[in-house]
Amino acid sequence: MELTYTDEEQAFRLQVRQWLVGNLPETPLKSFDTQEGFEQHRQWEKTLASGNWGMVTWPKEYGGRGCNLIEWLIFEEEYYRAGAPLRVNQNGIFLLGPTLMEYGTDEQKQRFISAMASGDEIWAQGWSEPGAGSDMAAIRSKATRDGDEYVINGQKIWSTRAVFADWVFCMFRTDPDSKRHHGLSFVFVPLDAEGVTVRPIDQLNGLPGFAEIFFDNVRVPVSNRLGEEGDGWSIAMSTAGFERGLMLRSPARFQQAAKNLMGLYRAKRNDILDLSIEDAVVRCYMDAEAYALSTYQTASRLMSGGQIGAESSCNKIFWSELDIKIHDTAMRLLGARGELEPDSEDASAELGSWLDGFLFAQSGPIYAGTNEVQRNIIAERMLGMPRK
Amino acid sequence: MNFTYSEDQLTYRDTVAALLAGEVTAESIRTRWESAQGIDANLTQQLSDMGLNAMLVPESCGGLGLSELDFILLAQECGRVAMPEPLVENAMVATAMLSDIAGSGLVAANQCQDVLEKIATGNVSVACGHWINPYINMADTNQWLLLPHGEEVHLVGSQAVDLIAQRSSDPSRRIFKVNWQPSSRTKIADGQLGTDLWRSALNRGALGVAAQLIGLAENILQRAVIFTTDREQFGRPVGANQAVKHLLADCAVSLEFAKPVIARAAYAVATAPTRADWAVSHAKVAASQAALLSVRHGMQVHGAMGYTWECDLQIWMKRCWAIDKTWGDAGFHKNRIHEWLLNPNALMGAEHTFGKSMSLNDETILEQGAV
Ligand SMILES: Cc1cc2nc3c(=O)[nH]c(=O)nc-3n(C[C@H](O)[C@H](O)[C@H](O)COP(=O)(O)OP(=O)(O)OC[C@H]3O[C@@H](n4cnc5c(N)ncnc54)[C@H](O)[C@@H]3O)c2cc1C
Numbered sequence: 001m002e003l004t005y006t007d008e009e010q011a012f013r014l015q016v017r018q019w020l021v022g023n024l025p026e027t028p029l030k031s032f033d034t035q036e037g038f039e040q041h042r043q044w045e046k047t048l049a050s051g052n053w054g055m056v057t058w059p060k061e062y063g064g065r066g067c068n069l070i071e072w073l074i075f076e077e078e079y080y081r082a083g084a085p086l087r088v089n090q091n092g093i094f095l096l097g098p099t100l101m102e103y104g105t106d107e108q109k110q111r112f113i114s115a116m117a118s119g120d121e122i123w124a125q126g127w128s129e130p131g132a133g134s135d136m137a138a139i140r141s142k143a144t145r146d147g148d149e150y151v152i153n154g155q156k157i158w159s160t161r162a163v164f165a166d167w168v169f170c171m172f173r174t175d176p177d178s179k180r181h182h183g184l185s186f187v188f189v190p191l192d193a194e195g196v197t198v199r200p201i202d203q204l205n206g207l208p209g210f211a212e213i214f215f216d217n218v219r220v221p222v223s224n225r226l227g228e229e230g231d232g233w234s235i236a237m238s239t240a241g242f243e244r245g246l247m248l249r250s251p252a253r254f255q256q257a258a259k260n261l262m263g264l265y266r267a268k269r270n271d272i273l274d275l276s277i278e279d280a281v282v283r284c285y286m287d288a289e290a291y292a293l294s295t296y297q298t299a300s301r302l303m304s305g306g307q308i309g310a311e312s313s314c315n316k317i318f319w320s321e322l323d324i325k326i327h328d329t330a331m332r333l334l335g336a337r338g339e340l341e342p343d344s345e346d347a348s349a350e351l352g353s354w355l356d357g358f359l360f361a362q363s364g365p366i367y368a369g370t371n372e373v374q375r376n377i378i379a380e381r382m383l384g385m386p387r388k
Numbered sequence: 389m390n391f392t393y394s395e396d397q398l399t400y401r402d403t404v405a406a407l408l409a410g411e412v413t414a415e416s417i418r419t420r421w422e423s424a425q426g427i428d429a430n431l432t433q434q435l436s437d438m439g440l441n442a443m444l445v446p447e448s449c450g451g452l453g454l455s456e457l458d459f460i461l462l463a464q465e466c467g468r469v470a471m472p473e474p475l476v477e478n479a480m481v482a483t484a485m486l487s488d489i490a491g492s493g494l495v496a497a498n499q500c501q502d503v504l505e506k507i508a509t510g511n512v513s514v515a516c517g518h519w520i521n522p523y524i525n526m527a528d529t530n531q532w533l534l535l536p537h538g539e540e541v542h543l544v545g546s547q548a549v550d551l552i553a554q555r556s557s558d559p560s561r562r563i564f565k566v567n568w569q570p571s572s573r574t575k576i577a578d579g580q581l582g583t584d585l586w587r588s589a590l591n592r593g594a595l596g597v598a599a600q601l602i603g604l605a606e607n608i609l610q611r612a613v614i615f616t617t618d619r620e621q622f623g624r625p626v627g628a629n630q631a632v633k634h635l636l637a638d639c640a641v642s643l644e645f646a647k648p649v650i651a652r653a654a655y656a657v658a659t660a661p662t663r664a665d666w667a668v669s670h671a672k673v674a675a676s677q678a679a680l681l682s683v684r685h686g687m688q689v690h691g692a693m694g695y696t697w698e699c700d701l702q703i704w705m706k707r708c709w710a711i712d713k714t715w716g717d718a719g720f721h722k723n724r725i726h727e728w729l730l731n732p733n734a735l736m737g738a739e740h741t742f743g744k745s746m747s748l749n750d751e752t753i754l755e756q757g758a759v
Contacts, residue, residue, distance in 0.1 A: 274719025
């Protein structure tokens with residue numbers, strides 16, 4: 001064990017910090033769930049890509065820097081420290097990207113990865129259906145083979161940012177006679193294809209962060225399929241799944257939030273009557289650190305050839321519950337002023353984006369596999385408890 | 389000792405609940421969101437016709453002369469339907485304060501009686517500010533406002549205040565910051581009486597919020613039960629999973645242990661208002677805890693559906709989040725209990741569950757050294 005950063009790692013941190021200082025947008029971007037904010041965020045992705053900072057772990061040929069996981073963590077720490085914008089293409093770069101690297105053909109990698117890294121093509125994820133939420137194997141939308149094309153019919157729902165995105169990666173039933181997780185395939189669809197209808201769904205904050213996507217005889221080439229026909233499920237659940245679990249919510253996000261929470265607490269502590277709030281603030285900080293330590297340890301283990309299994313379910317529960325704790329505590333600190341929308345006359349800097357973050361934190365225990373389902377996985381696969 | 393609501397109280401609650409169930413639906417609440425003032429004037433009239441605004445107005449001023457204990461079940465029903473109209477705060481806080489002054493023999497008593505009579509006939513409504521709340525909900529729908537200036541109580545005409553609209557995260561709430569100038573003409577009470585009046589107002593306000601939170605949370609729980617019964621995954625209702633059942637069962641437990649606390653607080657406010665602080669604070673903290681848990685778990689079992697604007701659940705969730713922090717947040721109230729418990733004269737022990745033991749007065753307790 002050697003818990004110090006190497007000189008190279010320190011130099012890398014400095015390099016990231018300097019670049020961010022010189023390139024951050026001057027004013028905060030609008031929400032990426034608005035048309036204007038989405039385009040601002042797309043522009044930011046282009047800026048990142050111009051410095052090869054879009055996805056530091058990717059190979060240089062795809063616009064990355066070939067960084068290892070520790071360097072990636074350092075990058076993320078600097079990114080959140082600087083208060084840089086959220087990643088509008090996170091479904092692409094964190095979820096699809098690594099999967100494409102592993103299962104894509106050379107043509108597919110050429111075609112999709114660079115455009116993804118540059119922000120030219122923003123991706124949405126289309127897995128859930130009205131009847132297939134936690135039970136993803138209940139997918140019914142069909143892609144029927146017709147020569148060199150698939151003809152797609154069906155419906156997806158809860159597709160984040162699909163209202164403004166360019167492409168969606170989906171799971172469709174390619175074998176009409178198949179059941180459950182058999183006969184599913186992983187297929188890319190351009191959202192402007194004929195027969196695609198995108199209906200925005202407003203989220204709790206009133207912005208169209210979700211979309212329902214309807215497919216009416218949509219034709220895409222068979223070359224838009226990732227991996228073999230019928231292998232969709234195992235690709236989705238594959239080892240790349242770990243990297244996705246690791247990358248989706250890096251610890252720095254929560255460490256920065258816990259630090260901001262500490263700042264809010266310092267500013268308010270003289271007005272605070274609640275004896276338990278100090279405990280809550282400290283606990284948030286500790287938990288954010290614990291999450292970071294766990295991630296560093298996992299990253300180190302992976303770099304020395306290790307594997308990961310059900311622990312990624314532990315991660316999901318830990319960060320989503322931590323996020324709720326941080327924002328609950330912030331709302332307690334803000335008290336009766338916490339209900340103010342930021343555009344209110346009486347709003348002030350201390351309100352920051354806590355309300356926004358509070359609402360979003362509520363969805364953490366639901367997306368990326370609900371925490372109830374994660375607990376089932378931990379109990380059954382990690383602890384080996386009886387299934388039924 | 390009889391810890392039950394009376395037949396009359398329960399019957400009146402049922403009557404009001406039936407009216408509200410018809411008039412305050414999720415759909416009608418969304419219609420209010422689109423309207424200028426956010427209230428349904430027709431409903432306001434109906435509530436007034438039923439005497440609800442004037443429940444706490446003394447009979448001598450044309451009201452029903454009832455108490456907070458009679459009102460508390462109605463407040464719970466207002467919460468259950470997430471009624472946007474500020475009935476609870478106006479009828480339970482502002483009106484009660486005016487009644488206190490009307491019965492005080494102060495110079496302002498006559499003016500307050502006059503206002504109370506107009507409340508009873510439905511011609512006037514009065515809102516109540518408080519130093520503990522930065523904003524007043526629906527302040528623009530009233531003819532008069534009760535406002536604090538230090539310990540002074542001022543009764544100010546709505547034309548004499550400047551209302552600065554704010555935007556609440558709960559679209560049902562129309563909150564305003566009030567800018568105004570106190571003057572000797574608007575002052576209706578001050579000194580110790582003023583302090584006592586503001587303290588009573590805080591207790592009534594907090595009690596009203598606690599009761600509404602219970603109603604809101606019970607509705608959320610009911611919605612969650614219905615949703616998880618209808619929604620199927622893996623070929624069976626999601627509610628068939630123990631994990632889901634336990635989330636909702638925890639809410640039920642929390643609610644069951646908040647309701648009697650609120651009943652006791654209502655009794656204390658109605659019968660011994662000067663000694664009600666601890667009971668009210670306990671009620672507010674318990675209701676807050678039950679409501680926030682119900683929001684969290686209620687949303688969780690809805691899956692992504694609960695995170696949408698379309699899903700009516702948001703109406704109840706956002707109300708809970710917002711009003712939970714009004715009339716003293718959980719921190720304020722926990723601290724009041726804390727301070728009360730640390731007071732060397734605190735009446736602790738089982739025999740004081742219902743306050744100062746009814747058979748003994750202060751003096752006897754002190755003589756016996758049993759403080
Ligand atoms: C913010 C957000 C973003 C999202 N983005 C996307 C996206 O981009 N693309 C996409 O495809 N999907 C997306 N989703 C959808 C997400 O994947 C689903 O919400 C999730 O899989 C749960 O499905 P559901 O909403 O249908 O809930 P349901 O599956 O109906 O679950 C309802 C409740 O039942 C519980 N439950 C269900 N089955 C079990 C069980 N076996 N044991 C115990 N409890 C159970 C759940 O935990 C939950 O509490 C997003 C969701 C959210 C909230």
